[in-house]
Structure formats: structure tokens, C-alpha cells
Amino acid sequence: MDWHFANLEYGCAAPLKEVSLPYWNQDDVYGGFGGAHCMIKGGYGTVLDHLFKGIDVRLNHVITEISYEVSDLNEIDGRPKKVRVRTSAGEEFSADAVLITVPLGCLKANTIRFSPALPDWKESSIQRLGFGVLNKVVLEFPNVFWEETVDYFGATAEDSNSRGHCFMFWNVKKTVGAPVLIALVVGKAAVYGQNISSEDHINHALMVLRKLFGESSVPDPVAYVVTNWGLDPFSRGHTPLLQ
Ligand SMILES: Cc1cc2nc3c(=O)[nH]c(=O)nc-3n(C[C@H](O)[C@H](O)[C@H](O)COP(=O)(O)OP(=O)(O)OC[C@H]3O[C@@H](n4cnc5c(N)ncnc54)[C@H](O)[C@@H]3O)c2cc1C
Structure with missing residues (x-):
């Protein structure tokens, strides 16, 4: 057993x-x-290498903060017009939107500071899982x-x-x-x-x-x-x- x-x-x-x-x-x-279990020869990295073609990918950039101005929201959909991302090296990037795919463990440990803070429902889901x-x-x-x-x-x-x-x-x-x-x-x-x-x-x-x-x-x-x-x-x- x-x-x-x-x-x-x-x-x-x-x-x-x-x-x-x-x-x-x-x-x-x-x-x-569904389907059979499989293994990717060379690991998952080979899939990413293919997807990365033609895309500007910056490795070794540790994100420490993601922020937007609450005074600068789009009037039509209420979303921020610009989102800023800061790295541990002090660099700053700006974008229309940011997708975050860091592991749940990093979110639970609050390794990235969100400004404004994540809504309560999202933060409590992160902590409960x-x-x-x-x-x-x-x-x-x-x-x-x-x-x-x-x-x-x-x-x-x-x-x-x-x-x-x-x-x-x-x-x-x-x-x-x-x-x-x-x-x-x-x-x-x-x-x-x-x-x-x-x-x-x-x-x-x-x-x-x-x-x-x-x-x-x-x-x-x-x-x-x-x-x-x-x-x-x-x-x-x-x-x-x-x-
Ligand atoms: C031991 C192990 C076995 C697994 N076995 C399988 C399996 O058999 N089959 C399967 O399908 N899946 C398996 N998985 C799961 C698979 O690895 C994940 O599903 C997949 O890698 C998840 O991809 P992801 O992009 O969501 O997260 P990840 O691959 O974890 O990518 C997250 C990325 O975020 C980066 N990151 C974290 N914090 C920051 C930060 N502050 N700034 C910038 N970057 C940051 C990390 O460095 C990492 O590169 C396994 C995972 C592990 C660990």
C-alpha cells in the first residue's frame, strides 16, 4: 500500500x-x-526555442515590481494605459499589458511587488492554494x-x-x-x-x-x-x- x-x-x-x-x-x-504520457527530447526548452523565433526575449532579468498609475486608466475598458515593470538591476520596461507566468510559489512569497496591490480575491486565492x-x-x-x-x-x-x-x-x-x-x-x-x-x-x-x-x-x-x-x-x- x-x-x-x-x-x-x-x-x-x-x-x-x-x-x-x-x-x-x-x-x-x-x-x-488526454493522450499518452510523452517526453520531449531535449526538454521543454526546445519548444520555447521554436516559439521564441523572431521575438525579443530577455533572459536573466529578475522582476521585482509591476506597477501602473491608477490615475491613468483607459476610459473605455478601465484598464491601465501603461504598465511598468522594474528589474533587480534597476531597469524599467513599459508596456500596454503584462502577462505574469511566475510560479505560484513566487506569488505566495511576494517576490514581486504589485502597485497597486493585487485585489483581495486574487491575493487570498494565491495564499489559500x-x-x-x-x-x-x-x-x-x-x-x-x-x-x-x-x-x-x-x-x-x-x-x-x-x-x-x-x-x-x-x-x-x-x-x-x-x-x-x-x-x-x-x-x-x-x-x-x-x-x-x-x-x-x-x-x-x-x-x-x-x-x-x-x-x-x-x-x-x-x-x-x-x-x-x-x-x-x-x-x-x-x-x-x-x-
Ligand atoms: C520536478 C518537476 C517535474 C515536472 N514534471 C512534469 C511532467 O512530467 N510533465 C509536465 O507536463 N510537466 C511537468 N512539470 C511541470 C512543468 O515543468 C511545468 O508545468 C512548466 O514548466 C510550467 O511552465 P511555466 O512557464 O508555468 O512555469 P516555469 O517553467 O516554472 O517558468 C516560470 C519562470 O518564471 C521565472 N521567474 C520566477 N520569478 C521571476 C521573477 N521575479 N522575475 C523573472 N522571472 C521569474 C522562473 O525563473 C521561470 O523561468 C514538472 C515540474 C517540475 C518542477
Whole structure:
């Protein structure tokens, strides 16, 4: 059962105790996203590279303030005529309108100052929604030692508290063209895991794999990445959830 609970915690990006019982899966009513799960070769960035063609995109500009003058509203639709955006480097941009797509975690942490302030209904929605944590341990090995045809495989834990610590491994050999596994860290393990080192996460993933495949079959990884989205100042979490 713990494995299945961990799988749900992966879907909700939070320990189950933090998720709303009546509303945790309310998007199912709308059919969720149809079709098969897929992976984009090269990552989401490749989609953006295509969309960016011919558009002036400024990376590495940290927005600190978005403002407009309440005395300068359009008489027809009541919207501001000009919106100003300020960056941490002190630059200022002006536009007819601004679309904000920063993660919910950043809005909850008020990393951008809005002037005038956001309306109460919007601010209270931002604060009432939860923003869960989930992380990944990406390991590149010198060779494939797992069943190459599977998309993923699971591992059960002996202790319920760590049921989400590397409970599932994605085989991304087909997508990235190298012997790479991605281990998922979810639930309580994701919350507590934010405060343990990358090395500890890697050692845990290797311990789980060596239990599954045998000590001598699992070599040390040649490269790794361990995410920590909750502590990333530009994410501050992973997925919105109803608490
Ligand atoms: C671990 C993980 C696994 C995921 N798995 C999947 C999956 O399997 N399938 C799937 O479809 N989706 C998945 N997602 C979700 C997917 O990554 C998001 O749906 C998608 O990236 C959301 O895009 P976005 O543009 O809304 O937000 P983001 O990609 O988070 O982009 C927000 C941008 O805002 C920037 N930003 C934040 N603050 C500021 C600021 N003050 N000034 C300027 N810029 C700022 C950030 O740097 C970032 O570039 C996953 C996400 C994570 C973290």
C-alpha cells in the first residue's frame, strides 16, 4: 500500500495528509489531460526555442515590481494605459499589458511587488492554494543494468516515512540516448529531503537500486543532478494543490 500512497503523493506533489480529501482530484471531472504520457527530447526548452523565433526575449532579468498609475486608466475598458515593470538591476520596461507566468510559489512569497496591490480575491486565492514539493535524482551510469524496454520501475520502502524516497525510477535511455535513470522523491521524503545533501540523495538512490539489482550490478554514476525546487528562489515549490 505504501508504494501506492507514494504514487498518489507523486501525483499531488505533497504528503497525503496535506491534500484536500474531497477536492484532491477535482480536475478528473474535466477529463484531465488526454493522450499518452510523452517526453520531449531535449526538454521543454526546445519548444520555447521554436516559439521564441523572431521575438525579443530577455533572459536573466529578475522582476521585482509591476506597477501602473491608477490615475491613468483607459476610459473605455478601465484598464491601465501603461504598465511598468522594474528589474533587480534597476531597469524599467513599459508596456500596454503584462502577462505574469511566475510560479505560484513566487506569488505566495511576494517576490514581486504589485502597485497597486493585487485585489483581495486574487491575493487570498494565491495564499489559500498550496504549493507542494517533489524532487528528482538524475543519475547517469556507464552502462544500462536495468531492463532496457521498460519506461519505469518501482521500489518499495521498509519505513512508511520514507516510502516516497526513490520509490520510482524512470528509464530515459530512449529519450536522452544515454544510460540515465531519474528517481522520484515525493511526499514526506521530499519535504525532509530539501535539507539533506545531494550526496545523501544519490547514496539513497544507489542503495535502493543495489537492493533491487544486486550490489555488484550497479556501478557508481558518472554524472548526476539533484533538484531542489522548493529552495529555488525562482520556483519555491513544484505543483499547486488544494489543501
Ligand atoms: C520536478 C518537476 C517535474 C515536472 N514534471 C512534469 C511532467 O512530467 N510533465 C509536465 O507536463 N510537466 C511537468 N512539470 C511541470 C512543468 O515543468 C511545468 O508545468 C512548466 O514548466 C510550467 O511552465 P511555466 O512557464 O508555468 O512555469 P516555469 O517553467 O516554472 O517558468 C516560470 C519562470 O518564471 C521565472 N521567474 C520566477 N520569478 C521571476 C521573477 N521575479 N522575475 C523573472 N522571472 C521569474 C522562473 O525563473 C521561470 O523561468 C514538472 C515540474 C517540475 C518542477
